[in-house]
Amino acid sequence: MVAASPEKAKEPSQVPSKNAQRVSRRKFSLPLLLLEVGIALASGGLSGTVVAAWSVSEQARIDDIRSEREGQREELRSAREARQENLRFVRDRSSSQVVERPFQEIDLTGQNLTGLKLSGADFSGAVLKDAKLGRSDLVGTNLREADLSGAELNSANMQGASLFQANLKDANLVSANLRGANLAWANLEGAILVLNDVRRVCYDDTTVWPARFTPPVTRCNFWPPPGNP
Structure with missing residues (x-):
């Protein structure tokens, strides 16, 4: 009598189940995730009222x-529109004539003022951060406490x-005419100062110059005290 051969133990199937395939292919979205969490909470014994309140709270958040x-x-759109309006205001007062140019505390961040005639303004x-002021006429302008960081001058x-x-700071001042300008307490860290006219420029120990830049010999002995620039 031939003994029956023992049956081989069945190896677990390597083919993922349909449910596993569905889970792996599912693209979760926040509303769907909230729904599934809510169902899970409800199946755990919570009342439908609690689940509904939780869902409403999450949706409100x-x-x-x-x-x-x-x-x-x-806010960004409003700020952009305000700067563009400020630019028009400045451009309308660009001329060789002596006119009043009251631009105190104006925001011109990133605006293009290249070549404008704004002497005495x-x-x-x-705020002139990252503004383009190349070849502009700024003779005798009052830029006290102005932000010109990154500006093109x-x-x-x-x-x-x-x-x-x-x-x-980090302003481009290549070939800019700074003759007789008051730079007391000014910050020129990282600024590009090349081929500049710095004769009779005013500065003091508080002036921050770019690295490896040699300041002119003159200081503020010909200019009013820093408190009255």
Whole structure:
């Protein structure tokens, strides 16, 4: 009598089940995830009222995030439109004639003022960060405490300008005329100063110069004290 051969143990199937395939292919979205979590909570014994309240709370949080982002986008749009309006205001006063140019604390971040004639303008406290001012006429302008960081001032005529306590960090000042300008308390860290006319420029120990730049011999012995630039 031939003994029956023992049956081989069945190896577990290597083919994923249909349910596993569906899970692996599923693309989760936040609303779907919230729904599934809610179902899971309900199956755990929580009442439908609790699950509904949780879902409403999560949806309100999502709505708040969307509203906040939309508000931020609206603020950016408003700021951009305000700068463009400020630019038109400045351009309208660009001329060789002596006119009043009251630009105190104006925001011109990133705006193009290349070649404008703005001698004698009052830019005190203005924001000119990353603005383009190359070849512009800024003779005798008041740029006290102005933010000119990253600004393009190449070949600009800034003779006699007051840059007292101005921020000129990383500004491009190649070939800019700074003769007689007041740079007391100014920050020129990282600025590009090449081929500049710096005769009779005013500065003191608080002036921050770019690395490896040799300041002119003159200081502030011919200029009013820093408190009265």
